[in-house]
Amino acid sequence: MALPKTSDVVIVGAGAVGTGIAYHLARRGQRRVVVLEQDAVGSGTTSKAAGGIRAQFSTETEIRISLECIKVFEHFEDEFGVDIGYRKIGYLSLITDEADLRGYEPRIALQNRLGVDVRVITPKEAQVIVPAMRVDDLIAAVWSPGDGMAGPAEVTNAFARRARELGAVIVEGVEVTGIDLKTRVVRTSQGEITAPTIVNAAGPRAARVARMVGVDVAVHPRRRHIFFTEPFPEIPGPTPLTTDRGSGMYFRKEMEQLLISPGDVVDVGDDMNVALDAEKRDEAVEKAIHRLPILERARIAGGWAGLRPLTPDEHAIIGWAPGVEGFFLAVGFCGHGFQHSPATGRLVADWLVDGRPPMDLSVFDPNRFA
Ligand SMILES: Cc1cc2nc3c(=O)[nH]c(=O)nc-3n(C[C@H](O)[C@H](O)[C@H](O)COP(=O)(O)OP(=O)(O)OC[C@H]3O[C@@H](n4cnc5c(N)ncnc54)[C@H](O)[C@@H]3O)c2cc1C
Structure with a gap:
């Protein structure tokens, strides 16, 4: 897929978070959504997740987000036509x-x-x-x-496929190398694209992408292993x-x-x-x-x-980046970015389309570490 020259929204990163946002933006009728992914859809840290889904969070906002996500996972096959292996294992x-x-x-x-x-x-x-x-x-x-598990690859690819069906463009194998917010030009390994709104959904690389516009975000990647036995x-x-x-x-x-x-x-x-x-x-x-x-x-x-994209208080960072215009953050999802991706996609899309957060999301305020 060739890189378009212009767009209305550019999303950096096609993990669970970026594809979830693209799907919901397209569903809300947002035109010309372009997702830029340096590798392949879902190949980032989403591909390393254990697939765990829980409602045990410490804040009301995150518990409500979990409950919304669990409903989406329960009915995923009806909405997307994909079996994601969802099971309530507890x-x-x-x-x-x-x-x-x-x-x-x-x-x-x-x-x-x-x-x-x-x-x-x-x-x-x-x-x-x-x-x-x-x-x-x-x-x-x-x-x-009531907690459970599902397949991160299945969920992410379903978001991507449906986003594409609804008109979003997802370009794989294209790295974002620079962003000029004055001209709203995103520079990539395949040329430039303009967008009035740029969403950082770069997972563990979120701080690196934010530095391109001179913004510090408190996302600290930390490595974690998973091993598996023979049967x-x-x-x-x-x-x-x-x-x-x-x-x-x-x-x-x-x-x-x-x-x-x-x-x-x-x-x-x-x-x-x-x-x-x-x-x-x-x-x-x-x-x-x-x-x-x-x-x-x-x-x-x-x-x-x-790599788990950790933040100092282990809550994600969602909102407009402080001190600049046109740069939105959906980053720092720690060890729960896969399971929170369905509601994150909806909340971010509603925020961008309606011009205000659809519920109190202050726990994710990008200014809180200033
Ligand atoms: C071992 C382990 C176990 C986990 N278990 C769970 C679990 O049980 N449940 C759960 O919910 N979460 C779990 N997580 C956390 C979860 O994996 C993350 O929170 C989630 O995948 C983050 O999604 P993301 O879309 O933000 O990041 P990513 O999936 O990393 O997506 C970001 C994408 O951006 C792309 N990108 C970055 N920089 C650029 C650039 N400059 N140009 C273009 N593209 C770029 C990357 O290639 C990547 O594909 C686990 C994580 C680990 C490491």
Whole structure:
């Protein structure tokens, strides 16, 4: 697809966030939407996500966003004609520390008030859900049966396909190399394109793209690994997405394999290196065997690493970039950008088309780190 010379909105990045925005803009009748992707649709950090979907957030805004997204995932096939493998496998958090448990209480109260089924259960009840687990060191667990999982690639490609059907243009293999906000020219590896509005949806590379217009955004990519075992039917699926809060390790079943993350948070600097670190595999194995001793008999078959675009308070950054005109931020989605992409797309599209945020989005205010 050749690069158009002009557009009404340019979106930098065709991950879950950028394609979700493009789809909703096109759906709202926004003409001449152009998405610029340096690689391929969904090839960024969206392709590294574990696919987890939860309503357990700490703010009312994010819980409402989750509830909207869960409705979209439940009816995804009707809307997009694509099976995204959505399943309510639940989220289970294993607690060893009293202060950690106390920290959950106000959040659970808020979540329950908004209609989310989240409960504190006993270690023995947790063991009924995942019988292979050792629970003697736990004081409690937090269980939310309505949480689940789906395929990030399926969701992102469905957004992209439908956006294209509605008239949006998605150009792959084109890198944005500079932005001149005075002339609204976006420079790329394939020439220039003008746009009155430019949306930064560049995921872990968001700060790099923002620097092109002299704006600092507090998005700090941090590497995290996920490993997978050879088929291991000794732990029958489905298992919930289970997080050992003490060690940060989490696991869930993927067909017959077990996915295991050590829960690592590593600053890899500006080169954004996502090469696999063998030490992290050993760390994942050690933490996993502590919780699931039967895994002594399993073998790790492979793994990958990806970058989570973290912000200092772990809330995304959504809104007009401070101090400049025409540059919108939809960045810093931390470890929940895939699952929040359906509602993010709608909210950003409504904001851009109607000229104001459709609900109170101040928790995402780009000015809050100034
Ligand atoms: C190990 C791991 C597990 C995770 N698990 C989950 C999970 O269970 N649930 C969940 O919701 N989230 C999860 N996440 C987080 C999730 O992956 C991200 O929050 C989300 O994918 C961010 O989407 P995005 O569209 O903003 O970024 P991306 O998918 O990275 O998309 C941005 C795109 O911009 C492109 N781009 C960047 N710079 C330029 C440029 N200059 N020119 C052109 N294109 C450019 C990139 O190539 C990329 O394709 C996980 C992340 C990791 C690493």
